[in-house]
Amino acid sequence: MSDYNQQMIEKYRGNFLREVEANVEEGDWVKMCMQCGVCSGSCPLGPHWDHPPQEIFMMIRANKREEVLASTSMWMCTSCYNCIARCPRGLPITHIMHGLATYSKRLGLAPKQQPTAKFAQLFWDNLSKTGRVNELKLGLSLYFMNGFAEGVKTALKMKDIGLGMLKTKRMSPMEYFGGHKCKDTKGLHAILKKAQQLEEARIGKSGG
Amino acid sequence: MAKKSYSFYPGCSSQKAASSSNYQVSVDSMCQELDIELNEIPDWNCCSASIGYAGGGELPRLALSARNMALSEQAHPDQDIVATCAACWLATKETQERLHDDNDLLAETNQALSEAGLKLNNDKKVRHMVEVLIEDIGYEELGKHVKKPLEGLKIAGYVGCQTNRPFGIDGESFENPKYLDKMIETVGAEACDKYEKKVSCCGGALAFSEPEKSQALIKDIIESAYDNGADMIVTPCPVCQMNTEVYQDQINAKYGTKFKMPVVYYSTLLSVAYGKSAKQAALDGHIIRAKELEEIAGK
Numbered sequence: 005m006s007d008y009n010q011q012m013i014e015k016y017r018g019n020f021l022r023e024v025e026a027n028v029e030e031g032d033w034v035k036m037c038m039q040c041g042v043c044s045g046s047c048p049l050g051p052h053w054d055h056p057p058q059e060i061f062m063m064i065r066a067n068k069r070e071e072v073l074a075s076t077s078m079w080m081c082t083s084c085y086n087c088i089a090r091c092p093r094g095l096p097i098t099h100i101m102h103g104l105a106t107y108s109k110r111l112g113l114a115p116k117q118q119p120t121a122k123f124a125q126l127f128w129d130n131l132s133k134t135g136r137v138n139e140l141k142l143g144l145s146l147y148f149m150n151g152f153a154e155g156v157k158t159a160l161k162m163k164d165i166g167l168g169m170l171k172t173k174r175m176s177p178m179e180y181f182g183g184h185k186c187k188d189t190k191g192l193h194a195i196l197k198k199a200q201q202l203e204e205a206r207i208g209k210s211g212g
Numbered sequence: 213m214a215k216k217s218y219s220f221y222p223g224c225s226s227q228k229a230a231s232s233s234n235y236q237v238s239v240d241s242m243c244q245e246l247d248i249e250l251n252e253i254p255d256w257n258c259c260s261a262s263i264g265y266a267g268g269g270e271l272p273r274l275a276l277s278a279r280n281m282a283l284s285e286q287a288h289p290d291q292d293i294v295a296t297c298a299a300c301w302l303a304t305k306e307t308q309e310r311l312h313d314d315n316d317l318l319a320e321t322n323q324a325l326s327e328a329g330l331k332l333n334n335d336k337k338v339r340h341m342v343e344v345l346i347e348d349i350g351y352e353e354l355g356k357h358v359k360k361p362l363e364g365l366k367i368a369g370y371v372g373c374q375t376n377r378p379f380g381i382d383g384e385s386f387e388n389p390k391y392l393d394k395m396i397e398t399v400g401a402e403a404c405d406k407y408e409k410k411v412s413c414c415g416g417a418l419a420f421s422e423p424e425k426s427q428a429l430i431k432d433i434i435e436s437a438y439d440n441g442a443d444m445i446v447t448p449c450p451v452c453q454m455n456t457e458v459y460q461d462q463i464n465a466k467y468g469t470k471f472k473m474p475v476v477y478y479s480t481l482l483s484v485a486y487g488k489s490a491k492q493a494a495l496d497g498h499i500i501r502a503k504e505l506e507e508i509a510g511k
Binding site: 048049085106109125127169184188191199 | 272276330341375418498
């Protein structure tokens with residue numbers, strides 16, 4: 005477990021709701037949930053969540069810190085925004101789920117083998133490198149994220165789709181050797197670095 | 213009608229030889245006919261879509277869209293920002309809203325932007341191409357340009373998620389938006405008005421990381437189009453398009469179905485109806501060819 009995680013445990017001493025309010029994107033909305041369950045019933049992957057959103061909100065209030073942050077739940081969010089559109093209390097549920105996922109990753113509590121947790125990290129690494137997504141490299145890194153042997157298997161399984169994309173000029177092997185990118189990658193990296201520093205400083209300050 | 217100009221955010225998937233480059237080709241053809249000028253935001257970057265959150269925190273993600281908006285303010289001060297990609301539009305609009313509601317966050321974002329000599333005023337409208345068509349051009353005008361009505365075609369309008377929620381198109385409902393159906397009728401085809409998977413999720417980015425779970429959703433979306441007698445599906449979203457088109461063989465292998473349902477963009481339909489060639493409508497950019505449209509375009 006990370007030092008950061010230990011720090012947070014000590015800082016909030018069993019008040020997980022306060023911890024979420026101070027550290028999670030849109031976390032101050034959590035207490036507004038009235039447990040109606042519309043979000044859980046509206047989620048396209050609802051049956052696959054360890055704990056659907058409504059349950060997550062109650063677990064936060066009940067101090068189930070580990071169970072929430074180490075669960076695969078938030079990583080099931082497809083960002084369809086059905087829950088946001090339907091929530092009678094107007095909670096930005098999609099964003100809270102993203103925020104919980106980000107926070108669990110920061111603390112080192114996100115399940116290591118969760119495929120969306122891995123893919124979402126690959127996506128960020130891919131786009132922040134050049135400023136634009138390199139779809140070919142992203143696809144390849146996805147196939148090989150569980151090691152070489154499984155990567156070859158996945159790549160073979162996806163072969164026909166890849167060929168179809170090549171044939172319709174919706175993919176190019178040339179992307180592997182560079183490809184699309186921002187001209188001012190230096191400026192972009194500076195912006196991202198500063199934004200990260202500012203966010204870390206803000207999180208460190210809040211919640212007392 | 214006078215020429216209309218916009219500050220255009222194409223997004224990663226619309227680039228040359230990227231997964232929705234066919235979308236871009238048909239958008240260009242459509243815009244040419246409607247006298248819409250799209251001025252690309254210089255040196256735009258990825259919006260991080262809705263899946264960048266494992267690596268990027270809130271502020272870095274907001275800063276990405278803020279950079280695009282600042283560049284747009286600089287290059288095209290009097291033009292609304294227009295995106296064709298659902299995720300690009302959503303991320304940019306969300307950033308604008310959040311920075312509008314939170315002055316501290318706006319100040320921090322600007323502090324980050326200043327590292328690259330940029331500043332955001334955050335006073336632009338952020339719009340989807342569909343909004344431009346409906347609000348600035350109007351169905352009536354869209355219909356006036358039709359040279360080859362798509363008669364006899366039955367089309368399922370698959371709106372999907374992110375052009376519909378949480379913002380959606382003004383005047384439309386979340387549960388049953390009608391704009392795609394109206395566009396289908398505007399080009400002379402018949403809309404499947406009972407298409408019950410119209411606003412269901414295709415799995416989005418999770419089609420990559422959770423293929424089985426997502427393909428179960430996609431199967432229902434295509435099946436319902438067949439049940440409603442559709443010849444093809446039409447969508448405004450690059451992720452919806454790709455997910456519902458390219459996995460049909462894998463779904464057939466798993467579920468024993470015989471899907472071969474073309475999935476095109478609204479801009480494909482408009483381009484063909486406006487008399488553009490198959491190439492201009494990017495019909496060659498579909499893995500499952502829309503043969504009926506190819507026939508009309510070839511006439």
